[in-house]
Amino acid sequence: MSGxxxxxxxxxxxxxxxxxxxxxxxxxxxxxxxIPAVLLVVWQYLSHIGVFESHLMPAPTAVFDKLAxxxxxxxxxxxxGITLYRIFFGFVIGVSAAVVLGALxxxxxxxxxxxxxxxxxxxxxxxxxxxxxxxxxxxxAEPSKxxxxxxxxxxxxxxxxxxxxxxxxRKLIEVGKIYNFSDFExxxxxxxxxxxxxxxxxxxxxxxxxxxxxxxxxxxxxSKGVGYLLVVGQNTYSPDLVIASIVLIxxxxxxxxxxxxxxxxxxxxxxxxxxxxA
Amino acid sequence: MKMLALENISRTFAxxxxxxxxxxxxxxKGEVIGVLGTSGCGKSTLLRxxxxxDQEYTGHVKVNGNAIKSVHKDIGxxxxxxxxxxxxxxxxxxxxGLKGAAKKQKQAEEFTNLVGLAGFEGHYPKDLSGGMAQxxxxxxxLITKPExxxxxxxxxxxxxxxxxxxxxxxxxxxxxxxxxxxLVTHDIDEALYLCDRIIILRGQPGxxxxxxxxxxxxxRSRGDAELARQKEEILSFxxxxxxxxxxxxxxxxxxxx
Numbered sequence: 001m002s003g004x005x006x007x008x009x010x011x012x013x014x015x016x017x018x019x020x021x022x023x024x025x026x027x028x029x030x031x032x033x034x035i036p037a038v039l040l041v042v043w044q045y046l047s048h049i050g051v052f053e054s055h056l057m058p059a060p061t062a063v064f065d066k067l068a069x070x071x072x073x074x075x076x077x078x079x080x081g082i083t084l085y086r087i088f089f090g091f092v093i094g095v096s097a098a099v100v101l102g103a104l105x106x107x108x109x110x111x112x113x114x115x116x117x118x119x120x121x122x123x124x125x126x127x128x129x130x131x132x133x134x135x136x137x138x139x140x141a142e143p144s145k146x147x148x149x150x151x152x153x154x155x156x157x158x159x160x161x162x163x164x165x166x167x168x169x170r171k172l173i174e175v176g177k178i179y180n181f182s183d184f185e186x187x188x189x190x191x192x193x194x195x196x197x198x199x200x201x202x203x204x205x206x207x208x209x210x211x212x213x214x215x216x217x218x219x220x221x222x223s224k225g226v227g228y229l230l231v232v233g234q235n236t237y238s239p240d241l242v243i244a245s246i247v248l249i250x251x252x253x254x255x256x257x258x259x260x261x262x263x264x265x266x267x268x269x270x271x272x273x274x275x276x277x278a
Numbered sequence: 279m280k281m282l283a284l285e286n287i288s289r290t291f292a293x294x295x296x297x298x299x300x301x302x303x304x305x306x307k308g309e310v311i312g313v314l315g316t317s318g319c320g321k322s323t324l325l326r327x328x329x330x331x332d333q334e335y336t337g338h339v340k341v342n343g344n345a346i347k348s349v350h351k352d353i354g355x356x357x358x359x360x361x362x363x364x365x366x367x368x369x370x371x372x373x374x375g376l377k378g379a380a381k382k383q384k385q386a387e388e389f390t391n392l393v394g395l396a397g398f399e400g401h402y403p404k405d406l407s408g409g410m411a412q413x414x415x416x417x418x419x420l421i422t423k424p425e426x427x428x429x430x431x432x433x434x435x436x437x438x439x440x441x442x443x444x445x446x447x448x449x450x451x452x453x454x455x456x457x458x459x460x461l462v463t464h465d466i467d468e469a470l471y472l473c474d475r476i477i478i479l480r481g482q483p484g485x486x487x488x489x490x491x492x493x494x495x496x497x498r499s500r501g502d503a504e505l506a507r508q509k510e511e512i513l514s515f516x517x518x519x520x521x522x523x524x525x526x527x528x529x530x531x532x533x534x535x
Contacts, residue, residue, distance in 0.1 A: 190363065270403075
């Protein structure tokens with residue numbers, strides 16, 4: 001009896017030891033992929049027994065085959081490359097414009113009165129409503145797509161910069177004033193670093209919208225790109241291609257967001273918040 | 279020439295019912311002046327005016343005989359809260375007010391040692407205790423070598439022991455640099471322990487009600503009988519209110535913000 005208890009308790013202690021020793025990062029990855037893995041298995045099983053009809057919802061293996069096929073014939077790189085190119089330039093242009101205008105509106109009251117109502121009015125227009133105009137002005141080549149993406153990225157970044165700057169603690173700014181900082185020094189040494197957290201939040205949600213708009217732009221008129229693959233999939237009745245494109249977008253979007261998240265953690269390591277303690 | 283001279287300074291808000299008025303004051307080099315008063319009598323406003331952060335006042339502030347109207351490099355201030363930049367390390371915070379990179383590092387290290395923070399240079403404010411953070415803030419204000427140091431209830435948020443340690447630190451700094459100090463506080467013991475002269479502000483808006491000198495030579499004992507007697511005296515000054523004694527008593531008991 002007592003021997004059995006001993007064995008039992010020893011087992012428990014070994015188990016907990018293993019859990020402690022597992023690197024935190026690995027544990028996070030394992031936990032994060034547990035549910036997707038289960039869903040994949042269920043999906044595969046349901047496709048296998050015929051609950052999902054293959055001409056509507058192909059099995060994961062079929063989707064994977066399609067992806068592998070595109071990798072093998074080399075067509076995938078071209079599509080992914082052009083999509084990344086569009087989102088990169090759209091994102092950079094949108095963020096740059098938002099930084100300049102956001103800093104101006106956040107810092108100078110006059111600029112706020114002058115510009116903010118106008119920008120807010122523009123924000124009320126769904127960005128997709130611009131599409132006809134952009135195509136009219138710039139044709140269906142790259143400029144109109146990049147502009148659309150830039151417009152989509154602009155607003156969340158702008159809003160977060162303005163609220164970040166306006167939310168900077170007056171007490172910290174006074175410290176700079178005591179040392180007779182010029183406006184430029186105040187912005188550079190206190191206001192920008194202090195508003196960095198909300199700026200990064202804005203950038204991440206901006207990138208999310210960027211992915212949305214790059215796909216929208218490519219759906220509407222492109223001869224290449226991940227969004228174009230969706231259209232091809234629809235027109236050729238190949239759901240495997242549609243799902244493969246969706247998976248591709250998910251992977252690319254998640255990867256780019258993880259990169260930004262990593263950058264955020266790097267830049268904000270000084271923050272004292274719950275998220276950092278875990 | 280007086281190090282610091284205030285000539286008939288007034289700064290009021292809310293239709294004249296808050297702030298202070300007609301304050302005149304002179305300080306010699308190296309003098310430590312305490313400003314005592316119940317909350318709402320304009321003590322902190324007085325320091326904001328002196329520091330140049332608040333320029334909406336009437337009257338003149340003179341440093342070494344020159345009238346000033348904005349922030350001045352010879353005047354440093356220590357706030358009630360440390361007000362550290364959370365994204366800078368202790369050392370970088372200390373060097374915050376230094377212009378030009380030359381000797382910055384060395385000077386910052388020197389002042390880190392001065393306030394007893396050697397070994398904590400690389401810590402971020404989130405990892406510092408309240409007392410350590412206030413030490414950083416003291417070093418930050420001293421590093422620009424101000425001739426006049428303004429202190430706005432600098433130790434009021436600290437526990438009793440840390441408070442005593444930092445008061446002694448302040449005295450040792452005063453000994454070394456002979457800085458003129460204006461200390462705003464609502465802690466009578468603190469004022470008696472640190473100051474040469476104590477100004478009592480009263481009323482709303484606050485006016486100079488009484489001025490008394492503390493003769494005891496430093497270092498003073500915290501339990502000194504003469505200081506205890508003066509404390510009684512100050513308490514009686516603060517409680518004697520011609521208009522409404524009870525109202526004033528209540529105010530003196532509300533913790534100052």
